[in-house]
Amino acid sequence: MYWFSGLGGCAVKAAVTxxxxxxxxxxxxxxxxxxxxxxxxxCRKNRLGHNRLGVTVSVKLGNAVKRNRARRRLREVYRLNxxxxxxxxxxxxxxxxxxxxxxxxxxxxxxxxxxxxxGLLEDKP
Numbered sequence: 001m002y003w004f005s006g007l008g009g010c011a012v013k014a015a016v017t018x019x020x021x022x023x024x025x026x027x028x029x030x031x032x033x034x035x036x037x038x039x040x041x042x043c044r045k046n047r048l049g050h051n052r053l054g055v056t057v058s059v060k061l062g063n064a065v066k067r068n069r070a071r072r073r074l075r076e077v078y079r080l081n082x083x084x085x086x087x088x089x090x091x092x093x094x095x096x097x098x099x100x101x102x103x104x105x106x107x108x109x110x111x112x113x114x115x116x117x118x119g120l121l122e123d124k125p
Contacts (some may be wrong), residue, residue: 018054018090027054028094034086035116036110038102039074040094042067051085054092061095070095077104077111084112085120 018024031044046052055074057067074093099107115121 011101011106014050016050016059017076018052018092022098023090024054024056024092027090031092032118034114036096036114037109038096039114041111041114041118042092042094043120044090046088047097049088051082051087052090054090055095057060057099061097061100066100067095070099073099073107077107080108081115084122085115086122089120091120099103 018027022083027044028043031042033040033042055071055077057070059067061070074095078091078093093111102110114122
């Protein structure tokens with residue numbers, strides 16, 4: 001259930017990502033969504049007790065280098081804000097054209113605004 005990177009030796013659970021096509025299709029059909037200029041966020045409750053993330057980047061966004069950069073940026077925004085999110089949800093982040101050019105502050109603000117709109121943020125005083 002774990003894979004190890006050769007450089008840092010840090011373990012990442014394979015169960016924290018959405019990989020299967022049918023999982024993505026189910027999210028698009030039955031999940032709630034919110035849209036911002038730099039991303040789209042889909043969410044749906046799961047019964048696992050932890051969050052899972054899927055990231056989608058269209059070929060229309062550019063070549064492989066640009067798509068991978070967009071994917072890395074979205075994963076990092078999720079990683080930084082993960083502790084603030086409610087647990088037990090499947091999330092899909094879809095990159096849009098502005099994902100590549102937006103500043104980190106804009107990406108972070110967009111993600112938090114979408115998460116708040118969908119009721120994903122923990123209510124901590």
